[in-house]
Amino acid sequence: MMNAIPVDWIWGLIGGLLIGTGGAVYLLANGRIMGASGILGGLVDRSGWSTWAERVVFLLGVFLLPVVLYPVYREVDTHATDNWMVLIAAGLLVGIGTRIANGCTSGHGVCGISRLSLRGIVATVFYILAGGVAVVLFRHILGVV
Numbered sequence: 001m002m003n004a005i006p007v008d009w010i011w012g013l014i015g016g017l018l019i020g021t022g023g024a025v026y027l028l029a030n031g032r033i034m035g036a037s038g039i040l041g042g043l044v045d046r047s048g049w050s051t052w053a054e055r056v057v058f059l060l061g062v063f064l065l066p067v068v069l070y071p072v073y074r075e076v077d078t079h080a081t082d083n084w085m086v087l088i089a090a091g092l093l094v095g096i097g098t099r100i101a102n103g104c105t106s107g108h109g110v111c112g113i114s115r116l117s118l119r120g121i122v123a124t125v126f127y128i129l130a131g132g133v134a135v136v137l138f139r140h141i142l143g144v145v
Contacts, residue, residue: 023106034058036104101123109124
């Protein structure tokens with residue numbers, strides 16, 4: 001009997017290529033960095049009201065694409081916890097962190113690193129380190145996820 005070849009990495013590669021392509025298209029079309037937290041944050045705090053239409057269209061695409069793909073990919077295991085309180089706390093902490101860092105992984109990690117931005121590279125290193133510490137703390141020490 002042959003062992004199945006793991007192909008999960010392909011989905012990560014495809015997702016990364018799509019995010020990178022989206023970032024390049026957004027930069028070429030608008031002349032601005034595709035930072036998801038900045039796009040959403042500009043609507044929330046009204047600092048980006050002058051470009052509200054493109055921000056809303058971008059966010060609609062982010063939220064509606066999973067709905068459109070649901071019939072095809074019904075049985076996707078995200079490995080996320082079923083604990084709603086942990087998911088809500090994680091979302092709030094990510095939101096706070098992106099505001100403190102002046103950007104998120106799409107802005108700093110994808111668009112910043114591709115432009116060789118020192119600020120983007122440093123921010124991404126700290127995102128990865130903080131994520132590793134969070135996994136050790138919440139999964140291995142506290143056991144909540």
